[in-house]
Amino acid sequence: MNTTSNMSVGFVAEQFDDFQQQRGAAQFGMWIFLATEVLFFGGLFLAYTVFRSLYPGDFVAASHHTVVAIGGINTAILLFSSTLMALAVRAAELRNQKQLIRLLVGTAFFGIIFMILKGVEYYKDWNDHLVPVLNFEWHQPNPGHAQIFFWLYFAMTGLHAIHVTVGICIMLVFAVIARTGKFTSGHFTPIEIAGLYWHFVDIVWIFLFPLLYLAGHR
Amino acid sequence: MISATEIDIQTGGEFARPNYLSEHSVRSWLLTTDHKRIGILYLFTILFFFAIASVAAALMRIELLYPTGGLMTSETYNKLFTIHGTLMVWFFLIPSIPAVLGNFVLPMMLGARDVAFPKLNLTSWYLFVLGGAFATWSLIRGGVDTGWTFYTPYSTTYANSHVISMAAGVFVAGFATIITGINFIVTTHKMRAPGLTWFRLPLFVWSLYATSLMMVLATPVLAMTLGLISLERIWGVGIFDPNLGGDPILFQHMFWFYSHPAVYIMILPGMGVVSELIACFSRKRVYGYGWVACASMAIAILGFLVWGHHMFVSSQSVYAGMIFSALSFLVAVPSGVKVFNWTATLRKGSIHFATPMLYALGFIGLFVIGGLTGLFLATLSVDVHVHDTYFIIAHFHYIMVGGMVTGFMGGLHYWWPKITGRLYPELWGKLAALATFLGFNLTFFPLFVLGYLGQPRRYHVYPPEFQVFHVLSTAGASILGVGYVMPLIYFIWSAKHGRVAGPNPWRATGLEWQTSSPPPTHNFKVTPVVTSDPYNYSPEKDADLDLASI
Amino acid sequence: METATHPAKIYWRNCAALMLLLALTCIIGYINLGMFNVIIALAIAIIKATLVALFFMHIKGSSRLLHLAMTVGLIWLLIMLSFTLTDYFTRGWVPLNH
Numbered sequence: 077m078n079t080t081s082n083m084s085v086g087f088v089a090e091q092f093d094d095f096q097q098q099r100g101a102a103q104f105g106m107w108i109f110l111a112t113e114v115l116f117f118g119g120l121f122l123a124y125t126v127f128r129s130l131y132p133g134d135f136v137a138a139s140h141h142t143v144v145a146i147g148g149i150n151t152a153i154l155l156f157s158s159t160l161m162a163l164a165v166r167a168a169e170l171r172n173q174k175q176l177i178r179l180l181v182g183t184a185f186f187g188i189i190f191m192i193l194k195g196v197e198y199y200k201d202w203n204d205h206l207v208p209v210l211n212f213e214w215h216q217p218n219p220g221h222a223q224i225f226f227w228l229y230f231a232m233t234g235l236h237a238i239h240v241t242v243g244i245c246i247m248l249v250f251a252v253i254a255r256t257g258k259f260t261s262g263h264f265t266p267i268e269i270a271g272l273y274w275h276f277v278d279i280v281w282i283f284l285f286p287l288l289y290l291a292g293h294r
Numbered sequence: 295m296i297s298a299t300e301i302d303i304q305t306g307g308e309f310a311r312p313n314y315l316s317e318h319s320v321r322s323w324l325l326t327t328d329h330k331r332i333g334i335l336y337l338f339t340i341l342f343f344f345a346i347a348s349v350a351a352a353l354m355r356i357e358l359l360y361p362t363g364g365l366m367t368s369e370t371y372n373k374l375f376t377i378h379g380t381l382m383v384w385f386f387l388i389p390s391i392p393a394v395l396g397n398f399v400l401p402m403m404l405g406a407r408d409v410a411f412p413k414l415n416l417t418s419w420y421l422f423v424l425g426g427a428f429a430t431w432s433l434i435r436g437g438v439d440t441g442w443t444f445y446t447p448y449s450t451t452y453a454n455s456h457v458i459s460m461a462a463g464v465f466v467a468g469f470a471t472i473i474t475g476i477n478f479i480v481t482t483h484k485m486r487a488p489g490l491t492w493f494r495l496p497l498f499v500w501s502l503y504a505t506s507l508m509m510v511l512a513t514p515v516l517a518m519t520l521g522l523i524s525l526e527r528i529w530g531v532g533i534f535d536p537n538l539g540g541d542p543i544l545f546q547h548m549f550w551f552y553s554h555p556a557v558y559i560m561i562l563p564g565m566g567v568v569s570e571l572i573a574c575f576s577r578k579r580v581y582g583y584g585w586v587a588c589a590s591m592a593i594a595i596l597g598f599l600v601w602g603h604h605m606f607v608s609s610q611s612v613y614a615g616m617i618f619s620a621l622s623f624l625v626a627v628p629s630g631v632k633v634f635n636w637t638a639t640l641r642k643g644s645i646h647f648a649t650p651m652l653y654a655l656g657f658i659g660l661f662v663i664g665g666l667t668g669l670f671l672a673t674l675s676v677d678v679h680v681h682d683t684y685f686i687i688a689h690f691h692y693i694m695v696g697g698m699v700t701g702f703m704g705g706l707h708y709w710w711p712k713i714t715g716r717l718y719p720e721l722w723g724k725l726a727a728l729a730t731f732l733g734f735n736l737t738f739f740p741l742f743v744l745g746y747l748g749q750p751r752r753y754h755v756y757p758p759e760f761q762v763f764h765v766l767s768t769a770g771a772s773i774l775g776v777g778y779v780m781p782l783i784y785f786i787w788s789a790k791h792g793r794v795a796g797p798n799p800w801r802a803t804g805l806e807w808q809t810s811s812p813p814p815t816h817n818f819k820v821t822p823v824v825t826s827d828p829y830n831y832s833p834e835k836d837a838d839l840d841l842a843s844i
Numbered sequence: 845m846e847t848a849t850h851p852a853k854i855y856w857r858n859c860a861a862l863m864l865l866l867a868l869t870c871i872i873g874y875i876n877l878g879m880f881n882v883i884i885a886l887a888i889a890i891i892k893a894t895l896v897a898l899f900f901m902h903i904k905g906s907s908r909l910l911h912l913a914m915t916v917g918l919i920w921l922l923i924m925l926s927f928t929l930t931d932y933f934t935r936g937w938v939p940l941n942h
Contacts, residue, residue: 166849
């Protein structure tokens, strides 16, 4: 409980007594941040739930126009990159620098593939006149309700895409920093925390996929 | 800021050096990660917004002297109450006690060297300033006229004012709040001194913990709501517009899911401060400590279950209204527990009517009035009568100004010797406390009557028979204004010329008083070890003490 | 300083389970089961999210404090959804006299 114990480990910040306290604080802080993220996305999920319960038929009809193939492949890609991320944390714990860098780059790589496919999908949506206000055309009943669906679709996938982009940047920056060996000398907490974030982004997509894509395909 | 070298010359080095004020370059302030300095940065920032919002209030009160208005157009009046509301709520009240006093004393109360994430703490202040800049930008360009509640579809479709920049300001400031909340929760869990168990924590820490819980869980929903409003204004998809298949009530649900907990963010920290003050200035343990601590948590949790009571006269379902009404009554239970326990603490105490205690006693009285009128409003049928009238205005000002601002002033006086190392002039302090109490009641009590008689809020023209109440209220506001300006002057004066306080002028318990004043950068030379329960006062032992004329 | 490092096998197994569930939810998505489509799709999503949280985010084996942080986030989301829906689901109960 005195300041001298900090000297033994270089990466323990001065407000903490030891590594375990610092790691516990970082993990706990990240989990609270994820709770705020749950409620941040929660606002959109609430809007989705309310409008889907108000206009179930129109939502199903609108959802029919999403591209399940891309949504499904993207789900698989995110799940796979989450697996790589989990292995990256393991590599950092085992102090395996080479493997850590490879896995971080791999995680980011699949994140980038996800974003490219997302872009292809948005491009297709634009050509199909599904973008609300800008070029929306709807030839079935209640175009307003379908437009609300697509507005939520773009808002939810868009916010998710921003999170994926942030995640990709974090992975790439950490991959560069990892070359100095910083994370493979016992100080693996930042990798662990970044991993929690990446898995959370994965979980959000796990819910977006059935709600936005699968709803209309039966 | 005061310069520490000057202090040392004047006092012959009575302060422990180096302390957290020792460095005085601008850079050392802008890049500081010291929770105490960040608290001071927050203090100056919120005072800036408090000043703007107070001027808006003063202009409104002057306008309301005459039933016909005339000083300004209705549009200007709308902008004034919006400025007053948005700035007071998000840029003064919410950060007031948590980000200023909480930042300053929480780590010390826990015996910690700093908060868990000092860099994030500084980031929080920068985000707050950035949010404030957006809000100010919105004002400079002409202001907003939606009211602080941003109700749709007015805010999304019809308002011609600068809604987006104001919403952006509140959005960004919201993240500052979230960061503060995360920091407080993690610090309280992970960084307590050895021996400082949960039920040995000061009640101020409990109330900040409960407040942080609300900050962390409610604020993101506000951010999403404001984001949706801004996008609606740009693209007009109509998710809040009934003409296009949207639902304005959805906006109200999302807004009040945040804003009801937010009004508890604007009272719980005040309750925490008052618990400290009552114990110290009656030299007694807080009666039913555990109950008061749990009451804070209960208020925080119940605060999330009652938001629909703001929507009784919207087209919300009556059945939902009944549930929200019933749950709203429950909030009275933990609030009552607190009030009764403070009162019981006073019993047989050795009471010192020092300035902070005057504020604390004022808080209890004003909070009781504000809280009980809240029960009127929780009653469905009564609310239909007084909804959107001055009754509401009076009710929430009794809580937010009578409660929170009074608590803030009490806390600021109590910890001022710790912050600056110097005492404020006690006589002036007492006069200011008295002026705010009298001025406040004169300002807001007539509004209860006006509201009951049917004067709606947000109008600057009213029937002539109401004029007498408005004149009383404006007269009260002038006294209240004097009560707020006085501390500003003597605090500045005392920072340089006040008597040196020493580490513990109040002979108070609590770890923050065990270190020197002003405290050193990492608070404690040796991490303190806690061996006893909090508020270990004994009225008998301190009978000869005279804190009121210190 | 030491942490119990998990064997890589666990992660690959978890990955396989998630992929299987993804395939399952896609197949069921194309069979018309009426309202059960949504319920089954969400149930599978919850199982997938639980697997990610348990094994990738190491909720399994972590402290009660982290369990609490996670649970609180979810409970508060449920509060927001359920209390708002009490309004929407009971609006039609009162006949309006126009």
